[in-house]
Amino acid sequence: MLKIFNTLTREKEEFKSITPKQVNMYVCGPTVYNYIHIGNARSIVAFDTVRRYLEFLGYNVKFVSNFTDVDDKMIKEANREGITVPEVADRFIKAFYEDIDAINVQRATINPRATDNIQEIIDFIKDLIDKGYAYESQGDVFYRARKFEHYGELSDQNIDQLVEGASEHVGDSEFDKKQDPIDFALWKKAKPNEIKWDSPWGEGRPGWHIECSVMSTKYLGDTFDIHGGGQDLEFPHHENEIAQSEAKTGKKFVNYWMHNGFVTVENNEKMSKSLGNFVTVHDLVKSTNPQVLRFFLSSTHYRRPLEYSQANLQKAADNLDKIKTAYNNLKFRLDGAEDATDIKDTQAQVDKIVADFTAAMNDDFNVQNGLTEIFNLVSLANNTAAQETVAKNAANVILEAMVKLTSILGVNLDEDQQDLSEEIQQMVDARDEARANKDFATSDKLRDQLKDMGVILEDTPQGTRWHIND
Known part of the structure; x- marks a missing residue:
């Protein structure tokens, strides 16, 4: 039971x-004015892992995640470069897909763009005005936050203590237009040289919060199962989504709200673009194995903070290497192996590990306890590979379970290894010959040379195995 x-x-x-x-699941996507950083990727990976586990349980998941492609930051970047807002968006949406593909994130069922839903946004706002939840003021439209009875419940705040301007998306210039300081913008009057659309209230563009209410309900219905995002979105963004959506439909907006923890850096400081302490995925995958990065991001419980450091990346690399080495060593033993008549003991061990993994993940997607079970599979794989004779069908049961469980974390154990060049293969063969002749000085020298070239050798009773060092 999940x-x-x-x-x-x-x-x-x-x-x-x-x-x-x-x-039906909605996760707030990026504002596409820059490359995604590790903090953004944490949320993306956390909910990709949730999605993968739900699919493991047998659910069909309709996964919607938006692009905010009109925003103050988008306009600022476009003006800085002397190009249009859509051109900025197109560039960074393309980069977004490249980055998530690199870290093995499944693409969303739908990635709607705010600018493709302007008419729906206008119609949504008109409905809120008709119901008395919104009002026009000097070309802007604001939501009456105090009118919504449950405002503040998601973030556990008293409405009388809320401070105007809690979101960086709402500027102080709006203050004198509001009936109440906590009211928030649904539609913003166009300023000179800004991207804009016609509306009943004049030329302008949508506010940030209304976009997600419109796109989530458009594609998932008035009430849907899961809404996710980072902890920083609880207030005001998700609080405002609830207020807008439930005021319009009169129905419960979302059944389960999920929020992932921050990525922190030195001195426990949150990583963010506004603080200038971020590392982009686009840059990091050039120097770090993308699978290591994915494993690092997915191997901590989604609600806990995650400390980004080179030491923690290396720890993730070491742990992933243990898993992949165990998998490849056992797979190596399949060559020449024959099926056994009875593998009940192996099957029982694997079934128990998978059941314990499922129990761990059913507890609010507890990947850390789930990893304990994956490493129990690693131990079983190592013990099986070390046996003098290996039953092919027993080994396959273990290998299949390893693939199934690690894939939930976005790890691909069958990722193709690089082909050894003829020169390297000759060095490996020469080392094997030196070992056979007990010429250990030459053997060690060749091993060190291969290591310097990034080729790691593993000597097994069945022969020499190799892999490229991550």
């Missing part, structure tokens, strides 16, 4: 989808 920590109730709740074996 339980999810619901930010709204601050409790773990049994998960029940609205439609059996179907999960």
